[in-house]
Amino acid sequence: MSTSLDTSAFLPAYDAASPENQVKLLYAWLATKPLELYAELRSQRPILVSPGPVLLTRFADVEEALSRNLVFTVRPYAPKMDPSVGPFMLARDGTVYNQRDKGILRALIQQSDMDGVRAQVAALAKTAIAEGASSDGRLEIVSQLTRLVPVRLTGAYFGFSGPDDATMMRWSYATQNDMFHNLTDDPAIHQANLEAGREMFIYLNNILPGRRQRVASDPKADDIVSRLLRLETPPSIGFDQARLLSNIMGLLVGGVETTSAAAVQAIDVLLDRPGPLAQAITAAKLNDLATFDRLFWEALRFWPMNPFIVRQSVAAYTIAAGTERETTLPANSLVLCATASAMHDATVVKNPEAFDPNRPAYHYLHFGYGEHVCLGDQVSLQQTPELARQVFLAGYTKRAEGPAGRPDFKGGSFPESLTLVRG
Numbered sequence: 001m002s003t004s005l006d007t008s009a010f011l012p013a014y015d016a017a018s019p020e021n022q023v024k025l026l027y028a029w030l031a032t033k034p035l036e037l038y039a040e041l042r043s044q045r046p047i048l049v050s051p052g053p054v055l056l057t058r059f060a061d062v063e064e065a066l067s068r069n070l071v072f073t074v075r076p077y078a079p080k081m082d083p084s085v086g087p088f089m090l091a092r093d094g095t096v097y098n099q100r101d102k103g104i105l106r107a108l109i110q111q112s113d114m115d116g117v118r119a120q121v122a123a124l125a126k127t128a129i130a131e132g133a134s135s136d137g138r139l140e141i142v143s144q145l146t147r148l149v150p151v152r153l154t155g156a157y158f159g160f161s162g163p164d165d166a167t168m169m170r171w172s173y174a175t176q177n178d179m180f181h182n183l184t185d186d187p188a189i190h191q192a193n194l195e196a197g198r199e200m201f202i203y204l205n206n207i208l209p210g211r212r213q214r215v216a217s218d219p220k221a222d223d224i225v226s227r228l229l230r231l232e233t234p235p236s237i238g239f240d241q242a243r244l245l246s247n248i249m250g251l252l253v254g255g256v257e258t259t260s261a262a263a264v265q266a267i268d269v270l271l272d273r274p275g276p277l278a279q280a281i282t283a284a285k286l287n288d289l290a291t292f293d294r295l296f297w298e299a300l301r302f303w304p305m306n307p308f309i310v311r312q313s314v315a316a317y318t319i320a321a322g323t324e325r326e327t328t329l330p331a332n333s334l335v336l337c338a339t340a341s342a343m344h345d346a347t348v349v350k351n352p353e354a355f356d357p358n359r360p361a362y363h364y365l366h367f368g369y370g371e372h373v374c375l376g377d378q379v380s381l382q383q384t385p386e387l388a389r390q391v392f393l394a395g396y397t398k399r400a401e402g403p404a405g406r407p408d409f410k411g412g413s414f415p416e417s418l419t420l421v422r423g
């Protein structure tokens with residue numbers, strides 16, 4: 001992805017287009033050059049009310065919308081999530097599904113587990129790299145590492161290992177692709193999601209009774225599913241078997257393609273920046289995780305996993321009230337909260353086009369903001385940079401020649417391949 005910001009290239013074409021084409025143009029630009037589009041919008045039209053979605057590009061407005069979750073709701077997710085994994089925390093605002101389920105899951109995913117998670121990821125990654133490297137010294141990181149390790153960590157830490165890696169990858173891909181990337185409502189993509197949900201449901205429903213028995217007799221079983229199965233909650237709060245299944249499925253749905261994309265995209269950005277790359281390699285070798293991780297998350301800011309987070313407003317709302325850009329949005333607006341843009345907003349993020357790994361953590365919105373901030377944030381803060389660190393530690397610090405050495409999305413929503421060679 002190009003990170004050079006060619007401004008003043010979008011709005012003249014946008015303003016000259018018909019309403020229908022304006023929406024098409026917006027989605028095409030969002031898919032191909034979001035950061036360039038956002039730079040122009042931030043300076044010229046920071047709140048863009050199009051005939052389709054509204055785009056919020058300033059840091060303050062993105063945080064405002066994402067924190068007013070009873071106005072800017074997660075309703076758009078429900079038609080994709082409900083029929084696949086059941087009512088889920090991310091498709092419900094201010095309800096028991098979010099408050100109770102997220103509260104319970106947050107209590108089970110413990111901060112004190114995180115050193116262990118990091119060690120698990122390191123070990124899984126070392127094995128995956130050793131097995132995945134070809135005899136001529138090339139490593140294709142998506143199939144051999146960045147999808148594989150999160151699937152295996154979903155087994156090792158979360159306790160949902162599934163029938164095999166390939167099935168878990170298929171379930172994860174099908175659900176993520178429909179729930180977060182099927183903006184045009186392609187029925188084949190939706191169908192694949194429904195089938196994955198049904199298969200996961202049957203699989204989990206079959207294995208959980210046996211797991212429950214094993215957990216009861218094995219005090220050492222201490223992954224998240226084991227903790228869930230040991231948990232006794234009063235019937236009055238309704239955290240029943242259906243809730244268990246839904247939340248276990250969510251651990252896979254949320255955790256694989258997100259992690260893979262973030263790892264690939266941050267590695268890609270680092271490979272284009274010799275200074276930060278050299279610092280990252282040194283920090284990796286010195287086991288200086290704090291420095292390595294800061295370089296990693298700053299790199300991801302230049303190609304964020306999420307160009308925006310989708311919300312639907314349910315009431316009229318005046319955003320950025322009292323500022324020059326104050327705008328009243330009607331009820332039922334589809335609002336794209338451009339977290340990727342917010343992280344480059346110079347009114348909040350100092351010198352945003354400079355690569356500066358010493359920014360405060362609150363300038364990074366990689367995991368969203370507000371009530372729906374990522375449930376897997378603590379795990380991801382360990383897992384995602386560790387994947388990159390292991391790639392560099394194994395010596396894969398250069399792109400393979402030609403197109404193989406560039407991330408290839410193969411026309412889809414996620415990076416499908418990136419081949420590296422030893423530096």
Ligand code: HEM
Pocket residue numbers: 074089090091098102250251252254255256258259262305306309310366367368369371372373374375376377379380384
């Ligand atoms: C680098 C990796 C990841 C990134 C960049 C990421 C990003 C995000 C973002 C942006 C959101 C907010 C969505 C919204 O507000 O609409 C979110 C929510 C969520 N994520 Fe992640 N995620 C990652 C890894 C994971 C992992 C490993 C899990 C496994 C537990 C997970 C589970 C979830 C869940 C369950 C939610 C919904 C939370 C809620 O509704 O309250 N994510 N994630």
